[in-house]
Amino acid sequence: MAASSYTPANPESVFTYGAPQLKFGPGASDEIGYDLAQTGAERVLVVTDPGVAATGHPQRVADQMTAFGIEARVFDGAHVEPTDESMRHAVEWAREHGPWDAIVAVGGGSSIDTAKAVNLLTTNPGDLMDYINKPVGEGRAPVNPLHPLVAVPTTTGTGAESTTICVLDVLALKVKTGISHVRLRPTLAVVDPVLTRSQPAGVTAAAGMDILCHALESYTARPYTSYERKRPEQRVPYNGANPIGDMWSEKAMSLLAGSFRRSVHDGSDEAARTEMAMAATFAGLGFGNAGVHIPHANAYPIAGRVKGFHPDGYPADEPMIPHGMSVALTAPEAFRFTFDADPERHLRAARLLDPQAEQTRDPAEFLPAVLAALMRDIGIPGGIGAVGYDEGDVPDLVEGTMKQQRLLATAPRDVTEEDVAGIYTRSLSLW
Amino acid sequence: MAASSYTPANPESVFTYGAPQLKFGPGASDEIGYDLAQTGAERVLVVTDPGVAATGHPQRVADQMTAFGIEARVFDGAHVEPTDESMRHAVEWAREHGPWDAIVAVGGGSSIDTAKAVNLLTTNPGDLMDYINKPVGEGRAPVNPLHPLVAVPTTTGTGAESTTICVLDVLALKVKTGISHVRLRPTLAVVDPVLTRSQPAGVTAAAGMDILCHALESYTARPYTSYERKRPEQRVPYNGANPIGDMWSEKAMSLLAGSFRRSVHDGSDEAARTEMAMAATFAGLGFGNAGVHIPHANAYPIAGRVKGFHPDGYPADEPMIPHGMSVALTAPEAFRFTFDADPERHLRAARLLDPQAEQTRDPAEFLPAVLAALMRDIGIPGGIGAVGYDEGDVPDLVEGTMKQQRLLATAPRDVTEEDVAGIYTRSLSLW
Numbered sequence: 001m002a003a004s005s006y007t008p009a010n011p012e013s014v015f016t017y018g019a020p021q022l023k024f025g026p027g028a029s030d031e032i033g034y035d036l037a038q039t040g041a042e043r044v045l046v047v048t049d050p051g052v053a054a055t056g057h058p059q060r061v062a063d064q065m066t067a068f069g070i071e072a073r074v075f076d077g078a079h080v081e082p083t084d085e086s087m088r089h090a091v092e093w094a095r096e097h098g099p100w101d102a103i104v105a106v107g108g109g110s111s112i113d114t115a116k117a118v119n120l121l122t123t124n125p126g127d128l129m130d131y132i133n134k135p136v137g138e139g140r141a142p143v144n145p146l147h148p149l150v151a152v153p154t155t156t157g158t159g160a161e162s163t164t165i166c167v168l169d170v171l172a173l174k175v176k177t178g179i180s181h182v183r184l185r186p187t188l189a190v191v192d193p194v195l196t197r198s199q200p201a202g203v204t205a206a207a208g209m210d211i212l213c214h215a216l217e218s219y220t221a222r223p224y225t226s227y228e229r230k231r232p233e234q235r236v237p238y239n240g241a242n243p244i245g246d247m248w249s250e251k252a253m254s255l256l257a258g259s260f261r262r263s264v265h266d267g268s269d270e271a272a273r274t275e276m277a278m279a280a281t282f283a284g285l286g287f288g289n290a291g292v293h294i295p296h297a298n299a300y301p302i303a304g305r306v307k308g309f310h311p312d313g314y315p316a317d318e319p320m321i322p323h324g325m326s327v328a329l330t331a332p333e334a335f336r337f338t339f340d341a342d343p344e345r346h347l348r349a350a351r352l353l354d355p356q357a358e359q360t361r362d363p364a365e366f367l368p369a370v371l372a373a374l375m376r377d378i379g380i381p382g383g384i385g386a387v388g389y390d391e392g393d394v395p396d397l398v399e400g401t402m403k404q405q406r407l408l409a410t411a412p413r414d415v416t417e418e419d420v421a422g423i424y425t426r427s428l429s430l431w
Numbered sequence: 432m433a434a435s436s437y438t439p440a441n442p443e444s445v446f447t448y449g450a451p452q453l454k455f456g457p458g459a460s461d462e463i464g465y466d467l468a469q470t471g472a473e474r475v476l477v478v479t480d481p482g483v484a485a486t487g488h489p490q491r492v493a494d495q496m497t498a499f500g501i502e503a504r505v506f507d508g509a510h511v512e513p514t515d516e517s518m519r520h521a522v523e524w525a526r527e528h529g530p531w532d533a534i535v536a537v538g539g540g541s542s543i544d545t546a547k548a549v550n551l552l553t554t555n556p557g558d559l560m561d562y563i564n565k566p567v568g569e570g571r572a573p574v575n576p577l578h579p580l581v582a583v584p585t586t587t588g589t590g591a592e593s594t595t596i597c598v599l600d601v602l603a604l605k606v607k608t609g610i611s612h613v614r615l616r617p618t619l620a621v622v623d624p625v626l627t628r629s630q631p632a633g634v635t636a637a638a639g640m641d642i643l644c645h646a647l648e649s650y651t652a653r654p655y656t657s658y659e660r661k662r663p664e665q666r667v668p669y670n671g672a673n674p675i676g677d678m679w680s681e682k683a684m685s686l687l688a689g690s691f692r693r694s695v696h697d698g699s700d701e702a703a704r705t706e707m708a709m710a711a712t713f714a715g716l717g718f719g720n721a722g723v724h725i726p727h728a729n730a731y732p733i734a735g736r737v738k739g740f741h742p743d744g745y746p747a748d749e750p751m752i753p754h755g756m757s758v759a760l761t762a763p764e765a766f767r768f769t770f771d772a773d774p775e776r777h778l779r780a781a782r783l784l785d786p787q788a789e790q791t792r793d794p795a796e797f798l799p800a801v802l803a804a805l806m807r808d809i810g811i812p813g814g815i816g817a818v819g820y821d822e823g824d825v826p827d828l829v830e831g832t833m834k835q836q837r838l839l840a841t842a843p844r845d846v847t848e849e850d851v852a853g854i855y856t857r858s859l860s861l862w
Binding site for chain 2 (some may be wrong): 013015017018019022027028243278
């Protein structure tokens with residue numbers, strides 16, 4: 001296990017690994033009716049958002065279930081970037097039209113996370129706020145088992161099909177937070193690359209950077225052995241870097257090396273799309289048990305304080321910085337900052353992501369250089385300056401990052417306000 | 432995906448992946464009481480065999496549960512190499528002393544497989560024979576869900592903690608067969624390397640060859656894309672070689688390269704034991720979704736027709752050829768036979784297993800040479816001649832192998848009686 005600046009008195013010796021069952025490949029989404037019939041399900045709720053509903057995939061999945069004697073209804077009111085309000089609306093609808101035996105989410109992370117909340121609150125009593133992480137909510141654990149949840153991602157990025165968390169904005173408090181419990185994890189992930197065919201190049205680029213950062217952040221996370229030994233009741237799904245998370249991350253990075261540029265530049269390249277879907281799944285299976293750190297912590301304020309930026313390939317009706325883009329913008333500088341915690345691991349990651357890249361004279365520059373070259377090639381903006389921030393915004397962004405202590409605690413080094421300010425400042429213009 | 436001699440008209444495009452949740456590391460077995468309390472369990476059955484019971488681990492696991500309000504009872508009557516008789520005895524005992532809320536298996540593959548049968552038949556009606564694979568049994572699927580099953584392996588080899596099958600001898604028919612259903616898979620695997628400390632060198636060697644063959648056979652198995660497209664109800668847990676199985680297999684082989692010889696030659700090498708436990712788990716997670724082929728098919732008659740062989744490190748009361756040894760004895764020749772189906776993959780496997788080995792002039796010899804060198808170093812007999820078979824036994828062994836069509840169907844080439852006879856004849860004396 002990697003070197004670390006942490007020296008626990010009684011080091012952790014145990015790590016855990018959990019994952020949904022998986023069905024992967026073109027055509028996999030045609031079999032959901034059969035799979036759910038095996039659980040005895042008779043009434044199934046399909047959760048999606050209006051954009052994905054317009055592709056027809058959610059209704060096709062619902063229709064296909066009737067052959068197995070299942071009555072399926074589509075709820076297409078999931079909000080892209082869910083809020084407490086949008087999730088409560090989904091829960092109320094589901095409670096009113098239930099009971100359900102199983103839930104299917106068809107969509108990106110927003111639909112899958114909304115389905116997790118619906119599953120929780122149609123099987124357990126109370127309100128959203130009872131389960132939201134402390135200090136925003138009560139942080140209660142579910143008392144009842146949840147229904148089977150099938151997650152069918154339609155973007156190649158999120159990883160939400162593998163994770164135990166659902167993320168939402170609490171509007172009144174202007175804070176992004178979540179519900180985190182092992183029972184929220186989908187029971188089955190159905191990854192059908194055919195469903196990602198309609199993804200525009202800009203979405204492939206941004207979502208692909210989310211995949212890449214899932215893999216890189218969990219690969220460079222604080223090793224599980226650098227924590228103090230936990231009691232069983234203290235364990236959380238995010239262990240820090242561990243041998244299984246490392247394996248998924250390495251494989252995801254190799255897949256990205258072969259297919260990321262191709263899938264952005266030629267959306268009709270089926271082989272590249274399938275490899276990107278596989279990379280997304282693998283990275284999800286890794287970070288869901290390891291964790292993410294600085295780039296994801298920075299992504300919250302970068303996306304949340306958006307001014308007037310409108311990215312290619314996304315709906316033009318409101319300004320937004322897509323999640324994967326907001327993660328990517330500070331990644332080169334974040335990994336320059338973490339380099340010293342484990343130089344060998346940073347160099348190996350750079351070589352996995354670009355086996356042809358020439359090593360830089362200063363080894364600490366190698367991974368940042370590989371990332372910047374990739375971001376340029378696939379059309380990611382060249383820093384937070386390019387999406388509308390300037391030096392005067394840095395203190396505000398830093399404040400937003402420092403609220404994400406759950407993520408910063410997974411970084412392989414202690415992270416101070418000054419450190420984060422330096423990362424933001426150097427990320428104003430990356431090239 | 433690899434080259435193959437199969438050319439399906441409508442190739443499979445989908446593979447599945449399933450696994451238990453995992454808790455890995457020294458001390459992991461101290462937390463089972465907590466983990467089961469989370470499922471609401473109040474009465475738990477611990478299944479083990481007399482040899483493992485004598486180490487005290489099963490009783491310790493049972494005692495530790497009382498702190499969580501769980502009443503746990505140990506059944507130590509699992510038979511090493513379970514039979515229909517031994518499994519029926521276990522089931523009767525469990526039905527008589529139940530009901531149970533959960534089952535814990537502490538031991539090798541025999542205890543874990545016995546626990547799978549007990550779990551099935553304390554949650555579902557009928558007799559063992561109703562569920563045993565056709566044509567020996569009725570091949571029925573369970574109608575009810577099973578209890579949570581925690582598998583705690585005490586040997587580094589079996590992989591039974593990851594798989595959906597339980598293997599047994601049906602005494603009246605003198606045939607080894609099994610029950611195979613996805614619900615048999617343990618819900619949680621607790622892999623605690625501390626429990627393998629008492630394993631003698633001979634057991635580490637034989638069980639390690641089982642790990643190695645799990646990895647190698649699933650890595651060289653017929654690729655999932657070489658099958659005809661299945662309908663969902665035709666899918667089985669064993670997909671053939673697939674990207675996820677490959678990843679686990681490659682990682683398991685790398686771990687074996689670093690620790691197999693060390694763990695046999697120095698049983699007190701904790702780091703090597705931990706890596707062997709990890710290799711066993713990883714190989715199990717791979718082959719449980721890919722499958723095994725010729726060496727495992729040959730292992731059934733090799734072990735089943737044992738004459739007078741007594742291996743080091745095993746009980747001396749009856750002759751036996753340990754499972755891992757019986758798998759290993761024809762492996763070099765089996766992989767010489769499969770070489771042409773995918774030369775690149777066989778060469779890569781040889782390099783993973785021994786990065787220092789010098790490549791042979793004939794590439795088809797490389798993997799067999801690496802395997803034979805390893806087997807010599809760790810004290811595996813030099814062929815089926817060394818465990819008591821001679822040329823006159825070959826037809827009988829071939830007949831036994833040909834009964835394992837379920838396994839032979841996973842081989843990357845068609846396998847005839849003549850092919851198998853050639854493999855056995857050349858395996859009489861390997862060096």
